[in-house]
Amino acid sequence: MDIKGLSSKIRRQKKTFLKLEELRELLCPDDYDSFYSTMAALQEAGALRPVGSAHDTNGMLPPLRLKYRVLREKEDDTAEIREIRLLAPGLNISGYLEHPALYRKHRDILLPFSEYLKTRRTELKFPMSVNERSFSIWRQEKLLSCAACRSVLRYNGWEGKLNAYATPEPFFDYLCGGGPIGTLLVLENKDTWYTLRRLLMNHLYRRNLFGVRLDGVVLGEGNKAARPHALEEYASFLPGPAPRFYYFGDLDYTGIQIYQSVVDANPGLEIRLFASAYRAMLIRSRQAGTEAVTTSQSKPAGLVAFLSLFDAEESEQIKRLLESGRFLPQEILTCPYLESQLMEAGNGNV
The missing domain is CATH 3.40.1360 (Dna Topoisomerase Vi A Subunit; Chain: A, domain 2)
Structure with a gap:
Protein backbone atom coordinates (compact mmCIF):
# COMPACT_ATOMS: atom_id res chain seq x y z
CA MET A 1 0.00 0.00 0.00
CA ASP A 2 1.68 3.23 -1.20
CA ILE A 3 0.21 5.68 1.33
CA LYS A 4 2.60 8.46 0.31
CA GLY A 5 1.51 8.19 -3.33
CA LEU A 6 -2.17 7.97 -2.40
CA SER A 7 -1.81 11.02 -0.12
CA SER A 8 -0.34 13.02 -3.01
CA LYS A 9 -3.15 11.84 -5.29
CA ILE A 10 -5.79 13.02 -2.81
CA ARG A 11 -4.08 16.38 -2.23
CA ARG A 12 -4.04 17.04 -5.97
CA GLN A 13 -7.84 17.12 -5.94
CA LYS A 14 -9.26 20.63 -6.23
CA LYS A 15 -11.99 19.99 -3.67
CA THR A 16 -11.47 20.76 0.01
CA PHE A 17 -14.00 18.12 1.06
CA LEU A 18 -14.51 14.66 -0.42
CA LYS A 19 -17.42 12.28 0.13
CA LEU A 20 -16.76 8.66 1.03
CA GLU A 21 -17.99 7.46 -2.36
CA GLU A 22 -15.66 9.90 -4.12
CA LEU A 23 -12.75 8.51 -2.10
CA ARG A 24 -13.72 4.94 -2.99
CA GLU A 25 -13.67 5.84 -6.70
CA LEU A 26 -10.35 7.61 -6.26
CA LEU A 27 -8.62 4.82 -4.31
CA CYS A 28 -10.07 1.83 -6.22
CA PRO A 29 -9.87 -0.69 -3.32
CA ASP A 30 -10.14 -4.47 -3.90
CA ASP A 31 -12.70 -4.90 -1.11
CA TYR A 32 -14.14 -3.13 1.92
CA ASP A 33 -11.45 -4.34 4.33
CA SER A 34 -8.78 -2.94 2.02
CA PHE A 35 -10.70 0.32 1.68
CA TYR A 36 -11.04 0.68 5.46
CA SER A 37 -7.35 -0.02 6.04
CA THR A 38 -6.34 2.53 3.40
CA MET A 39 -8.64 5.18 4.86
CA ALA A 40 -7.24 4.59 8.33
CA ALA A 41 -3.69 4.87 7.01
CA LEU A 42 -4.47 8.10 5.15
CA GLN A 43 -5.87 9.63 8.32
CA GLU A 44 -2.81 8.49 10.25
CA ALA A 45 -0.58 10.09 7.56
CA GLY A 46 -2.41 13.41 7.92
CA ALA A 47 -3.96 13.44 4.46
CA LEU A 48 -7.60 13.18 5.55
CA ARG A 49 -9.71 14.14 8.54
CA PRO A 50 -13.34 13.08 9.06
CA VAL A 51 -15.89 15.90 9.37
CA GLY A 52 -19.50 16.10 10.50
CA SER A 53 -21.27 14.17 13.22
CA ALA A 54 -19.69 10.96 14.55
CA HIS A 55 -23.05 9.33 13.84
CA ASP A 56 -22.79 10.07 10.09
CA THR A 57 -21.30 6.73 9.03
CA ASN A 58 -21.81 4.30 6.20
CA GLY A 59 -23.49 1.73 8.49
CA MET A 60 -20.88 -0.94 7.88
CA LEU A 61 -18.46 -2.65 10.26
CA PRO A 62 -16.02 -1.24 10.89
CA PRO A 63 -17.74 2.06 10.06
CA LEU A 64 -16.36 4.91 7.99
CA ARG A 65 -17.51 8.53 8.12
CA LEU A 66 -19.39 9.90 5.11
CA LYS A 67 -17.29 13.03 4.49
CA TYR A 68 -13.60 13.97 4.86
CA ARG A 69 -11.52 17.12 4.67
CA VAL A 70 -8.40 17.04 2.49
CA LEU A 71 -5.41 18.21 4.55
CA ARG A 72 -2.77 19.97 2.45
CA GLU A 73 0.87 19.82 3.35
CA LYS A 74 2.23 23.06 4.77
CA GLU A 75 4.60 24.56 2.24
CA ASP A 76 8.15 25.49 3.19
CA ASP A 77 8.26 29.28 2.80
CA THR A 78 11.97 29.70 3.56
CA ALA A 79 13.01 30.51 -0.01
CA GLU A 80 10.06 32.87 -0.52
CA ILE A 81 10.76 34.73 2.73
CA ARG A 82 14.33 35.28 1.58
CA GLU A 83 13.14 36.69 -1.77
CA ILE A 84 10.51 38.91 -0.14
CA ARG A 85 13.10 40.56 2.10
CA LEU A 86 15.08 41.50 -1.01
CA LEU A 87 12.20 43.30 -2.75
CA ALA A 88 12.64 46.96 -3.66
CA PRO A 89 11.69 49.59 -1.08
CA GLY A 90 8.19 50.90 -1.74
CA LEU A 91 6.68 47.45 -2.27
CA ASN A 92 4.39 45.75 0.25
CA ILE A 93 7.12 43.69 1.88
CA SER A 94 5.34 43.32 5.23
CA GLY A 95 2.17 42.13 3.49
CA TYR A 96 4.03 39.44 1.59
CA LEU A 97 5.89 38.31 4.73
CA GLU A 98 2.51 37.69 6.33
CA HIS A 99 1.15 35.98 3.21
CA PRO A 100 3.89 34.05 1.37
CA ALA A 101 1.25 32.22 -0.67
CA LEU A 102 0.16 35.55 -2.17
CA TYR A 103 3.78 36.34 -2.98
CA ARG A 104 4.02 33.05 -4.89
CA LYS A 105 0.93 34.07 -6.86
CA HIS A 106 2.34 37.55 -7.63
CA ARG A 107 5.97 36.52 -8.05
CA ASP A 108 6.27 36.44 -11.87
CA ILE A 109 4.91 39.98 -12.17
CA LEU A 110 6.41 41.34 -8.97
CA LEU A 111 10.09 40.40 -9.39
CA PRO A 112 10.67 42.21 -12.72
CA PHE A 113 8.89 45.26 -11.29
CA SER A 114 11.04 45.13 -8.16
CA GLU A 115 14.19 44.99 -10.30
CA TYR A 116 12.94 47.95 -12.36
CA LEU A 117 12.42 50.00 -9.20
CA LYS A 118 15.88 49.10 -7.96
CA THR A 119 17.78 49.88 -11.14
CA ARG A 120 15.68 52.21 -13.34
CA ARG A 121 13.21 54.00 -11.09
CA THR A 122 14.30 57.37 -12.53
CA GLU A 123 12.64 56.41 -15.84
CA LEU A 124 9.30 57.01 -14.13
CA LYS A 125 9.99 60.75 -14.38
CA PHE A 126 9.38 60.55 -18.11
CA PRO A 127 5.85 59.84 -19.40
CA MET A 128 5.28 56.83 -21.67
CA SER A 129 2.25 55.17 -23.19
CA VAL A 130 0.82 52.22 -21.25
CA ASN A 131 2.26 49.69 -23.69
CA GLU A 132 5.65 51.43 -23.77
CA ARG A 133 5.87 51.40 -19.98
CA SER A 134 4.76 47.79 -19.88
CA PHE A 135 7.47 46.71 -22.30
CA SER A 136 10.05 48.81 -20.45
CA ILE A 137 9.35 46.97 -17.18
CA TRP A 138 8.32 43.44 -18.20
CA ARG A 139 9.37 43.13 -21.86
CA GLN A 140 5.69 42.43 -22.57
CA GLU A 141 3.81 45.37 -24.06
CA LYS A 142 0.31 44.19 -23.05
CA LEU A 143 0.99 43.06 -19.47
CA LEU A 144 0.23 46.39 -17.81
CA SER A 145 -3.29 46.30 -19.24
CA CYS A 146 -4.18 42.86 -17.83
CA ALA A 147 -6.19 42.41 -14.63
CA ALA A 148 -3.52 40.28 -12.92
CA CYS A 149 -0.89 43.00 -13.30
CA ARG A 150 -3.25 45.72 -12.10
CA SER A 151 -4.03 43.56 -9.06
CA VAL A 152 -0.32 43.26 -8.17
CA LEU A 153 0.21 47.00 -8.57
CA ARG A 154 -2.87 47.77 -6.48
CA TYR A 155 -1.70 45.51 -3.64
CA ASN A 156 1.64 47.30 -3.63
CA GLY A 157 0.20 50.81 -3.84
CA TRP A 158 1.52 51.46 -7.36
CA GLU A 159 -1.67 51.44 -9.41
CA GLY A 160 -1.88 54.65 -11.47
CA LYS A 161 1.60 55.78 -10.41
CA LEU A 162 3.70 54.63 -13.37
CA ASN A 163 3.41 57.91 -15.31
CA ALA A 164 1.80 56.06 -18.24
CA TYR A 165 -0.87 57.55 -20.48
CA ALA A 166 -3.63 55.65 -22.26
CA THR A 167 -3.77 55.65 -26.04
CA PRO A 168 -7.44 55.11 -26.97
CA GLU A 169 -8.37 54.21 -30.51
CA PRO A 170 -8.56 57.37 -32.63
CA PHE A 171 -11.85 58.59 -34.02
CA PHE A 172 -12.53 58.51 -37.73
Whole structure:
Protein backbone atom coordinates (compact mmCIF):
# COMPACT_ATOMS: atom_id res chain seq x y z
CA MET A 1 0.00 0.00 0.00
CA ASP A 2 1.68 3.23 -1.20
CA ILE A 3 0.21 5.68 1.33
CA LYS A 4 2.60 8.46 0.31
CA GLY A 5 1.51 8.19 -3.33
CA LEU A 6 -2.17 7.97 -2.40
CA SER A 7 -1.81 11.02 -0.12
CA SER A 8 -0.34 13.02 -3.01
CA LYS A 9 -3.15 11.84 -5.29
CA ILE A 10 -5.79 13.02 -2.81
CA ARG A 11 -4.08 16.38 -2.23
CA ARG A 12 -4.04 17.04 -5.97
CA GLN A 13 -7.84 17.12 -5.94
CA LYS A 14 -9.26 20.63 -6.23
CA LYS A 15 -11.99 19.99 -3.67
CA THR A 16 -11.47 20.76 0.01
CA PHE A 17 -14.00 18.12 1.06
CA LEU A 18 -14.51 14.66 -0.42
CA LYS A 19 -17.42 12.28 0.13
CA LEU A 20 -16.76 8.66 1.03
CA GLU A 21 -17.99 7.46 -2.36
CA GLU A 22 -15.66 9.90 -4.12
CA LEU A 23 -12.75 8.51 -2.10
CA ARG A 24 -13.72 4.94 -2.99
CA GLU A 25 -13.67 5.84 -6.70
CA LEU A 26 -10.35 7.61 -6.26
CA LEU A 27 -8.62 4.82 -4.31
CA CYS A 28 -10.07 1.83 -6.22
CA PRO A 29 -9.87 -0.69 -3.32
CA ASP A 30 -10.14 -4.47 -3.90
CA ASP A 31 -12.70 -4.90 -1.11
CA TYR A 32 -14.14 -3.13 1.92
CA ASP A 33 -11.45 -4.34 4.33
CA SER A 34 -8.78 -2.94 2.02
CA PHE A 35 -10.70 0.32 1.68
CA TYR A 36 -11.04 0.68 5.46
CA SER A 37 -7.35 -0.02 6.04
CA THR A 38 -6.34 2.53 3.40
CA MET A 39 -8.64 5.18 4.86
CA ALA A 40 -7.24 4.59 8.33
CA ALA A 41 -3.69 4.87 7.01
CA LEU A 42 -4.47 8.10 5.15
CA GLN A 43 -5.87 9.63 8.32
CA GLU A 44 -2.81 8.49 10.25
CA ALA A 45 -0.58 10.09 7.56
CA GLY A 46 -2.41 13.41 7.92
CA ALA A 47 -3.96 13.44 4.46
CA LEU A 48 -7.60 13.18 5.55
CA ARG A 49 -9.71 14.14 8.54
CA PRO A 50 -13.34 13.08 9.06
CA VAL A 51 -15.89 15.90 9.37
CA GLY A 52 -19.50 16.10 10.50
CA SER A 53 -21.27 14.17 13.22
CA ALA A 54 -19.69 10.96 14.55
CA HIS A 55 -23.05 9.33 13.84
CA ASP A 56 -22.79 10.07 10.09
CA THR A 57 -21.30 6.73 9.03
CA ASN A 58 -21.81 4.30 6.20
CA GLY A 59 -23.49 1.73 8.49
CA MET A 60 -20.88 -0.94 7.88
CA LEU A 61 -18.46 -2.65 10.26
CA PRO A 62 -16.02 -1.24 10.89
CA PRO A 63 -17.74 2.06 10.06
CA LEU A 64 -16.36 4.91 7.99
CA ARG A 65 -17.51 8.53 8.12
CA LEU A 66 -19.39 9.90 5.11
CA LYS A 67 -17.29 13.03 4.49
CA TYR A 68 -13.60 13.97 4.86
CA ARG A 69 -11.52 17.12 4.67
CA VAL A 70 -8.40 17.04 2.49
CA LEU A 71 -5.41 18.21 4.55
CA ARG A 72 -2.77 19.97 2.45
CA GLU A 73 0.87 19.82 3.35
CA LYS A 74 2.23 23.06 4.77
CA GLU A 75 4.60 24.56 2.24
CA ASP A 76 8.15 25.49 3.19
CA ASP A 77 8.26 29.28 2.80
CA THR A 78 11.97 29.70 3.56
CA ALA A 79 13.01 30.51 -0.01
CA GLU A 80 10.06 32.87 -0.52
CA ILE A 81 10.76 34.73 2.73
CA ARG A 82 14.33 35.28 1.58
CA GLU A 83 13.14 36.69 -1.77
CA ILE A 84 10.51 38.91 -0.14
CA ARG A 85 13.10 40.56 2.10
CA LEU A 86 15.08 41.50 -1.01
CA LEU A 87 12.20 43.30 -2.75
CA ALA A 88 12.64 46.96 -3.66
CA PRO A 89 11.69 49.59 -1.08
CA GLY A 90 8.19 50.90 -1.74
CA LEU A 91 6.68 47.45 -2.27
CA ASN A 92 4.39 45.75 0.25
CA ILE A 93 7.12 43.69 1.88
CA SER A 94 5.34 43.32 5.23
CA GLY A 95 2.17 42.13 3.49
CA TYR A 96 4.03 39.44 1.59
CA LEU A 97 5.89 38.31 4.73
CA GLU A 98 2.51 37.69 6.33
CA HIS A 99 1.15 35.98 3.21
CA PRO A 100 3.89 34.05 1.37
CA ALA A 101 1.25 32.22 -0.67
CA LEU A 102 0.16 35.55 -2.17
CA TYR A 103 3.78 36.34 -2.98
CA ARG A 104 4.02 33.05 -4.89
CA LYS A 105 0.93 34.07 -6.86
CA HIS A 106 2.34 37.55 -7.63
CA ARG A 107 5.97 36.52 -8.05
CA ASP A 108 6.27 36.44 -11.87
CA ILE A 109 4.91 39.98 -12.17
CA LEU A 110 6.41 41.34 -8.97
CA LEU A 111 10.09 40.40 -9.39
CA PRO A 112 10.67 42.21 -12.72
CA PHE A 113 8.89 45.26 -11.29
CA SER A 114 11.04 45.13 -8.16
CA GLU A 115 14.19 44.99 -10.30
CA TYR A 116 12.94 47.95 -12.36
CA LEU A 117 12.42 50.00 -9.20
CA LYS A 118 15.88 49.10 -7.96
CA THR A 119 17.78 49.88 -11.14
CA ARG A 120 15.68 52.21 -13.34
CA ARG A 121 13.21 54.00 -11.09
CA THR A 122 14.30 57.37 -12.53
CA GLU A 123 12.64 56.41 -15.84
CA LEU A 124 9.30 57.01 -14.13
CA LYS A 125 9.99 60.75 -14.38
CA PHE A 126 9.38 60.55 -18.11
CA PRO A 127 5.85 59.84 -19.40
CA MET A 128 5.28 56.83 -21.67
CA SER A 129 2.25 55.17 -23.19
CA VAL A 130 0.82 52.22 -21.25
CA ASN A 131 2.26 49.69 -23.69
CA GLU A 132 5.65 51.43 -23.77
CA ARG A 133 5.87 51.40 -19.98
CA SER A 134 4.76 47.79 -19.88
CA PHE A 135 7.47 46.71 -22.30
CA SER A 136 10.05 48.81 -20.45
CA ILE A 137 9.35 46.97 -17.18
CA TRP A 138 8.32 43.44 -18.20
CA ARG A 139 9.37 43.13 -21.86
CA GLN A 140 5.69 42.43 -22.57
CA GLU A 141 3.81 45.37 -24.06
CA LYS A 142 0.31 44.19 -23.05
CA LEU A 143 0.99 43.06 -19.47
CA LEU A 144 0.23 46.39 -17.81
CA SER A 145 -3.29 46.30 -19.24
CA CYS A 146 -4.18 42.86 -17.83
CA ALA A 147 -6.19 42.41 -14.63
CA ALA A 148 -3.52 40.28 -12.92
CA CYS A 149 -0.89 43.00 -13.30
CA ARG A 150 -3.25 45.72 -12.10
CA SER A 151 -4.03 43.56 -9.06
CA VAL A 152 -0.32 43.26 -8.17
CA LEU A 153 0.21 47.00 -8.57
CA ARG A 154 -2.87 47.77 -6.48
CA TYR A 155 -1.70 45.51 -3.64
CA ASN A 156 1.64 47.30 -3.63
CA GLY A 157 0.20 50.81 -3.84
CA TRP A 158 1.52 51.46 -7.36
CA GLU A 159 -1.67 51.44 -9.41
CA GLY A 160 -1.88 54.65 -11.47
CA LYS A 161 1.60 55.78 -10.41
CA LEU A 162 3.70 54.63 -13.37
CA ASN A 163 3.41 57.91 -15.31
CA ALA A 164 1.80 56.06 -18.24
CA TYR A 165 -0.87 57.55 -20.48
CA ALA A 166 -3.63 55.65 -22.26
CA THR A 167 -3.77 55.65 -26.04
CA PRO A 168 -7.44 55.11 -26.97
CA GLU A 169 -8.37 54.21 -30.51
CA PRO A 170 -8.56 57.37 -32.63
CA PHE A 171 -11.85 58.59 -34.02
CA PHE A 172 -12.53 58.51 -37.73
CA ASP A 173 -13.34 62.07 -38.75
CA TYR A 174 -13.64 64.39 -41.70
CA LEU A 175 -12.86 68.08 -41.22
CA CYS A 176 -14.07 70.46 -43.92
CA GLY A 177 -11.16 72.87 -43.64
CA GLY A 178 -11.10 76.48 -44.75
CA GLY A 179 -11.38 78.14 -41.34
CA PRO A 180 -11.76 77.58 -37.60
CA ILE A 181 -13.40 74.37 -36.42
CA GLY A 182 -16.51 75.63 -34.67
CA THR A 183 -19.03 72.78 -34.83
CA LEU A 184 -18.62 69.03 -35.27
CA LEU A 185 -21.35 66.43 -35.62
CA VAL A 186 -20.80 63.09 -33.85
CA LEU A 187 -22.64 60.22 -35.52
CA GLU A 188 -23.41 56.89 -33.90
CA ASN A 189 -23.25 54.72 -37.03
CA LYS A 190 -20.78 54.27 -39.86
CA ASP A 191 -23.19 54.48 -42.80
CA THR A 192 -24.56 57.89 -41.90
CA TRP A 193 -21.07 59.18 -41.09
CA TYR A 194 -19.75 57.99 -44.46
CA THR A 195 -22.73 59.46 -46.31
CA LEU A 196 -22.31 62.90 -44.73
CA ARG A 197 -18.54 62.77 -45.21
CA ARG A 198 -19.09 62.03 -48.90
CA LEU A 199 -21.64 64.84 -49.26
CA LEU A 200 -19.44 67.40 -47.51
CA MET A 201 -16.49 66.44 -49.72
CA ASN A 202 -18.59 66.72 -52.89
CA HIS A 203 -20.33 69.97 -51.93
CA LEU A 204 -17.63 72.22 -50.49
CA TYR A 205 -19.92 75.22 -50.02
CA ARG A 206 -22.98 73.36 -48.75
CA ARG A 207 -22.20 72.79 -45.09
CA ASN A 208 -25.46 73.69 -43.32
CA LEU A 209 -27.60 70.73 -42.30
CA PHE A 210 -30.97 71.41 -40.69
CA GLY A 211 -29.82 74.95 -39.91
CA VAL A 212 -26.51 73.98 -38.31
CA ARG A 213 -23.22 74.86 -39.99
CA LEU A 214 -20.93 71.81 -39.87
CA ASP A 215 -17.15 72.00 -39.88
CA GLY A 216 -16.81 68.22 -39.92
CA VAL A 217 -18.24 64.87 -38.89
CA VAL A 218 -16.89 62.38 -36.33
CA LEU A 219 -17.75 58.68 -36.17
CA GLY A 220 -18.80 57.87 -32.60
CA GLU A 221 -18.99 54.10 -33.21
CA GLY A 222 -21.65 53.42 -30.60
CA ASN A 223 -20.20 53.55 -27.09
CA LYS A 224 -16.70 54.48 -28.26
CA ALA A 225 -17.50 58.17 -27.82
CA ALA A 226 -18.91 57.40 -24.36
CA ARG A 227 -15.57 56.31 -22.92
CA PRO A 228 -14.37 58.67 -20.16
CA HIS A 229 -13.03 61.91 -21.68
CA ALA A 230 -12.77 60.34 -25.16
CA LEU A 231 -14.08 63.37 -27.06
CA GLU A 232 -12.29 65.77 -24.73
CA GLU A 233 -9.01 64.11 -25.62
CA TYR A 234 -9.92 64.17 -29.31
CA ALA A 235 -10.75 67.89 -29.10
CA SER A 236 -7.44 68.65 -27.37
CA PHE A 237 -5.59 67.70 -30.56
CA LEU A 238 -7.65 70.01 -32.76
CA PRO A 239 -6.31 73.50 -33.59
CA GLY A 240 -7.87 76.38 -31.74
CA PRO A 241 -10.41 76.26 -28.90
CA ALA A 242 -12.57 73.18 -28.38
CA PRO A 243 -15.47 73.11 -30.85
CA ARG A 244 -19.14 72.70 -30.07
CA PHE A 245 -20.35 69.13 -30.63
CA TYR A 246 -23.73 67.90 -31.78
CA TYR A 247 -24.75 64.27 -31.35
CA PHE A 248 -27.00 62.21 -33.62
CA GLY A 249 -27.78 58.51 -33.19
CA ASP A 250 -30.52 55.92 -33.55
CA LEU A 251 -33.86 56.81 -32.00
CA ASP A 252 -34.15 53.95 -29.52
CA TYR A 253 -33.47 53.41 -25.82
CA THR A 254 -29.88 52.38 -26.49
CA GLY A 255 -29.21 55.39 -28.70
CA ILE A 256 -30.63 57.74 -26.08
CA GLN A 257 -28.47 56.11 -23.39
CA ILE A 258 -25.37 56.47 -25.56
CA TYR A 259 -26.09 60.18 -26.06
CA GLN A 260 -26.44 60.75 -22.32
CA SER A 261 -23.28 58.73 -21.65
CA VAL A 262 -21.33 60.80 -24.19
CA VAL A 263 -22.41 64.01 -22.44
CA ASP A 264 -21.58 62.63 -18.98
CA ALA A 265 -18.20 61.24 -20.11
CA ASN A 266 -17.04 64.60 -21.51
CA PRO A 267 -18.05 67.27 -19.00
CA GLY A 268 -15.50 69.73 -20.35
CA LEU A 269 -17.23 70.00 -23.74
CA GLU A 270 -20.42 71.59 -25.00
CA ILE A 271 -22.39 68.67 -26.46
CA ARG A 272 -25.91 69.22 -27.78
CA LEU A 273 -28.44 66.83 -29.20
CA PHE A 274 -28.89 67.30 -32.95
CA ALA A 275 -32.63 67.49 -32.31
CA SER A 276 -33.51 68.72 -35.80
CA ALA A 277 -32.17 65.47 -37.28
CA TYR A 278 -34.42 63.45 -34.96
CA ARG A 279 -37.39 65.59 -36.04
CA ALA A 280 -36.51 64.78 -39.63
CA MET A 281 -36.48 61.06 -38.72
CA LEU A 282 -39.98 61.35 -37.26
CA ILE A 283 -41.25 63.06 -40.40
CA ARG A 284 -39.59 60.51 -42.67
CA SER A 285 -41.04 57.62 -40.67
CA ARG A 286 -44.56 58.59 -41.79
CA GLN A 287 -43.63 57.39 -45.27
CA ALA A 288 -40.76 54.98 -44.63
CA GLY A 289 -42.14 53.24 -41.53
CA THR A 290 -40.30 52.05 -38.43
CA GLU A 291 -38.17 49.05 -37.48
CA ALA A 292 -38.79 46.54 -34.69
CA VAL A 293 -36.27 46.34 -31.85
CA THR A 294 -34.71 42.86 -31.90
CA THR A 295 -32.79 43.07 -28.61
CA SER A 296 -33.93 43.68 -25.05
CA GLN A 297 -33.53 47.35 -24.13
CA SER A 298 -34.18 49.15 -20.84
CA LYS A 299 -35.47 52.67 -20.46
CA PRO A 300 -32.47 54.98 -19.98
CA ALA A 301 -32.25 57.16 -16.90
CA GLY A 302 -31.99 60.24 -19.12
CA LEU A 303 -35.19 59.59 -21.09
CA VAL A 304 -37.17 62.46 -19.52
CA ALA A 305 -34.33 64.92 -20.18
CA PHE A 306 -34.08 63.68 -23.77
CA LEU A 307 -37.80 64.12 -24.38
CA SER A 308 -37.70 67.64 -22.91
CA LEU A 309 -35.66 68.73 -25.96
CA PHE A 310 -38.75 68.25 -28.16
CA ASP A 311 -42.20 69.86 -28.16
CA ALA A 312 -45.16 68.04 -26.59
CA GLU A 313 -46.38 66.47 -29.84
CA GLU A 314 -42.91 65.23 -30.84
CA SER A 315 -42.22 63.95 -27.35
CA GLU A 316 -45.46 61.97 -27.33
CA GLN A 317 -44.69 60.52 -30.77
CA ILE A 318 -41.25 59.37 -29.56
CA LYS A 319 -42.74 57.81 -26.41
CA ARG A 320 -45.34 55.88 -28.43
CA LEU A 321 -42.65 54.67 -30.82
CA LEU A 322 -40.34 53.39 -28.10
CA GLU A 323 -43.07 51.88 -25.93
CA SER A 324 -44.36 49.90 -28.92
CA GLY A 325 -40.98 48.14 -29.19
CA ARG A 326 -39.96 49.91 -32.38
CA PHE A 327 -37.20 52.39 -33.27
CA LEU A 328 -35.86 54.64 -36.00
CA PRO A 329 -32.33 53.95 -37.29
CA GLN A 330 -30.18 56.83 -38.48
CA GLU A 331 -30.20 55.27 -41.92
CA ILE A 332 -33.80 56.41 -42.42
CA LEU A 333 -32.14 59.68 -43.49
CA THR A 334 -30.73 58.41 -46.77
CA CYS A 335 -28.06 59.98 -48.92
CA PRO A 336 -30.49 61.63 -51.41
CA TYR A 337 -32.55 63.04 -48.53
CA LEU A 338 -29.53 64.41 -46.65
CA GLU A 339 -28.18 65.90 -49.89
CA SER A 340 -31.49 67.72 -50.38
CA GLN A 341 -31.23 69.19 -46.86
CA LEU A 342 -27.60 70.31 -47.15
CA MET A 343 -27.53 74.08 -47.76
CA GLU A 344 -24.87 76.67 -48.52
CA ALA A 345 -22.85 77.76 -45.51
CA GLY A 346 -24.39 81.22 -45.30
CA ASN A 347 -27.92 79.94 -44.73
CA GLY A 348 -27.53 78.42 -41.28
CA ASN A 349 -28.01 79.82 -37.79
CA VAL A 350 -24.85 78.38 -36.20
